[in-house]
Amino acid sequence: MSATWWSAHALLPTGPARSVLFEVADGRFSAVRPGSAPGAAHRLPGVALPGFANVHSHAFHRALRGRTHDRGGTFWTWRERMYAVAGRLDPDSYRALATAAYAEMALAGVSAVGEFHYLHHGPGGRPYDDPHVMSRALVDAAAAAGVRLTLLDTCYLAGGLDADGHRPLEGVQRRFGDGDAHSWAARAAAGPAHGVAVHSVRAVPRAALVTVAEVAAGRPLHVHLSEQPAENAACLAAHGLTPTALLESEGLLGPTTTAVHATHLTGADIAALGASGTGACLCPTTERDLADGIGPAVELAVAGAPLSLGSDQHAVVDLVEEARALEMHARLASGERGRFRPDDLLAALTRHSAIGGSDAGLAVGAPADLVALRTDTVRTAGADPAQVLLAATAADVDTVLVGGEVVVREGRHRLGDVGTLLTAAIAPLWEDP
Numbered sequence: 001m002s003a004t005w006w007s008a009h010a011l012l013p014t015g016p017a018r019s020v021l022f023e024v025a026d027g028r029f030s031a032v033r034p035g036s037a038p039g040a041a042h043r044l045p046g047v048a049l050p051g052f053a054n055v056h057s058h059a060f061h062r063a064l065r066g067r068t069h070d071r072g073g074t075f076w077t078w079r080e081r082m083y084a085v086a087g088r089l090d091p092d093s094y095r096a097l098a099t100a101a102y103a104e105m106a107l108a109g110v111s112a113v114g115e116f117h118y119l120h121h122g123p124g125g126r127p128y129d130d131p132h133v134m135s136r137a138l139v140d141a142a143a144a145a146g147v148r149l150t151l152l153d154t155c156y157l158a159g160g161l162d163a164d165g166h167r168p169l170e171g172v173q174r175r176f177g178d179g180d181a182h183s184w185a186a187r188a189a190a191g192p193a194h195g196v197a198v199h200s201v202r203a204v205p206r207a208a209l210v211t212v213a214e215v216a217a218g219r220p221l222h223v224h225l226s227e228q229p230a231e232n233a234a235c236l237a238a239h240g241l242t243p244t245a246l247l248e249s250e251g252l253l254g255p256t257t258t259a260v261h262a263t264h265l266t267g268a269d270i271a272a273l274g275a276s277g278t279g280a281c282l283c284p285t286t287e288r289d290l291a292d293g294i295g296p297a298v299e300l301a302v303a304g305a306p307l308s309l310g311s312d313q314h315a316v317v318d319l320v321e322e323a324r325a326l327e328m329h330a331r332l333a334s335g336e337r338g339r340f341r342p343d344d345l346l347a348a349l350t351r352h353s354a355i356g357g358s359d360a361g362l363a364v365g366a367p368a369d370l371v372a373l374r375t376d377t378v379r380t381a382g383a384d385p386a387q388v389l390l391a392a393t394a395a396d397v398d399t400v401l402v403g404g405e406v407v408v409r410e411g412r413h414r415l416g417d418v419g420t421l422l423t424a425a426i427a428p429l430w431e432d433p
Contacts, residue, residue: 002030003404006038007048007372009385011346012362016386020048024368027403032364044372045398047385050350050361051111051369052319055281056222056260056310058116059098059138060089063426065315075228075290082313083172086119088429091133094119097429098141100421103413104317106147108394111369111402113147114310114355116197116222116260118154118176120187125174132191139192146407146414148369150355152222153193155184155212161202163237181208185215194356195220198252200227201235201243209250218256220356222281223247225259227292232264244269253278258308258354263287263295270296274303279354284325286312294329298339307344308351318394320373323349327390345389368404371397 002025010020012032021036022029063085068078089097098115105113115138122128130136135151142149156176158166169177176199178184188196196216198204200223204212212221226232226243235243244265247253253276262273262280273280280300287293290313301307309322316322323345330339340348353359360366373388374380374396383391400408407414415421 004039004041005044005370005401006036006041007044007046009047009375010034010362011047011049011386013360015343020362022048022362022368022370024401024404027368029362029364029366029368032362046373046375046380046396047388048362049109049346049371049373051367051371051400051402052109052349053308053352053355053357054105054110054113054311054319055258055308055351055354056116056283056312057101057105057113058313059101059141060085060094060119061313062101062104062422063097063429064313067430075292078290085429086175087123087172089119090122091128091137093425093428094134095137095141096421097425098138099144099415100418100425101314102142102145102147103415103418103421105311106145106400106402106407107397107411107413107418108317108319109371109373109397109400110147110319111371111400112150112352112355112357113142114150114152114220114222116152116154117193118156118197118199120178121175123175125169125177131187135191135193144415146402146405148357148402150195150220150357151193152195152197152220153188153191154197154199155181155188155208156199156203157181157184157208158203158205161234161238163234165238166205181211185211188215195222197221198223200224200231201246202231206239206246206250209247209252213250213252216256220354221252221257222260223252223257225262226264226269227261229264242266242269244272248272248276260310261287261292261295262300263293265296270299270303270305273300273305277304277306279306279308279351281308281310281354282322282326283310283312284322284329285316285318288325289313289315294333297326298330298334301340301344306351306354307348308354309348319349320389320392320394320396323389342387342389349389368401370399370401372399374398
C-alpha cells in the first residue's frame, strides 16, 4: 500500500521544516521532501510530528479515573481501589477495557504503547486454561485500536517488603503472581510478550532478579523504581541498599532497561542510571495525581539517562501534556524556565526505543507513524509550530497514521465513539455484584 501526505509544517529529525511531502510505501516512509508542493497528496492540517510513544501503561487503571478522589489519602489507599478493579476483570472485560483505553491513546496521538502487564491469572490466582489469555486480550485490544503494542510480562511474586523481608501475596495480588521466578519465566517465555518487567523491588525478591535479567536477554526490561519514599525505606531496611543500587548489584541496569518514575533518587542513584545508559520513564500526570512528587528529570538527563514518557494509570491521557509537564515540573522544582528545549520534549515524547522501537521519527525508512496537530484552535492559534508542544493538548490531534494506516482522521477514531466504548467497558466494573 502506498500513499502521499503533505504538511505545511513538520518537525523532522533535522529540525522544523516547511511544505513537507511524505511518501509512504509498505508501512514506512519511502521519501520525506521538504519544500515540496502538495500536488495530489492528502493534506494534513497544522504541524506533523512523529507518532507518540506511551512507554508506561496499565490499561485497566483507566477504570479508576474520577473514582479515587473522595477520600484523599495516599498512593497506598489509591492502590486498594485499583485492587478492587483488578479483582473483577476477566479476559472479555479486560479486552473491552483495553481496546477503549488504547483507542483513547490513539486519539491523543499515541502510535505505540508499552503495557506493563501483571494481571495474569484468574480469581484467587488460579491459572486460566490458557495461561496467556489475559496477555492475548491486550494483544487483540491493541490491534483493534490500531496502536503498536510492546507487551511487558511482569514478574510479581511478593505482597510487600519490610525489614523482615518479603511478605506473601494476599487477596487480589494472587492474580498477579506465578509462585516463583522460574514458573514466571516459563510462562512468560511461552507467551506473546515482547519484553519483561520487574514490578518493583517490593514485589520481586532479590534472588529472583537475576532470573528476570536472564529472561530479558536484550529485550526491553522495565521496573517501577523509587516511586515512593516508603519503597526506598523498605529496601534500605531489608538490603542496606537503595532500589537503584540493588538493581545495579544484580546486573539489571543498562541501555535496554527503563526505570519507571525514578522519583526519589539519591545522587548516587542518578549517577548509576546515567552511567549505565538506563532510561527513565516519567509519568508526570500520574505522579502528581498520586502525590508521588516531582522527579529529578533534569539531573537524570544531564547524567545521561534517556527520558521517555507514560500515562501510567491514565488519570489523564494526553501525551502532549506529559511532555509539557516535564518542563513545567522542572520549572516548579528549580525556579527556572527552559530546563528542557522543545526538541528535548519531542525526543522524550517519541522515545520508541524505550519499548524496542525506532526513534527515527519522520525519516526515510522509519515506520510511517505520524501525528498532525492543528495550529488553528483556541489553544494553538498563533503558536510557533516548532513550539507547539508548549501550547497544544490532545484535543488538537487531528490525524494519526500508524504504519501508514489512518487510525484517527479529523479527531475521530476509526472505531467510532470512543467515549461510548469507555463507558460500556467501565460501568460494569463499578456495579454492585
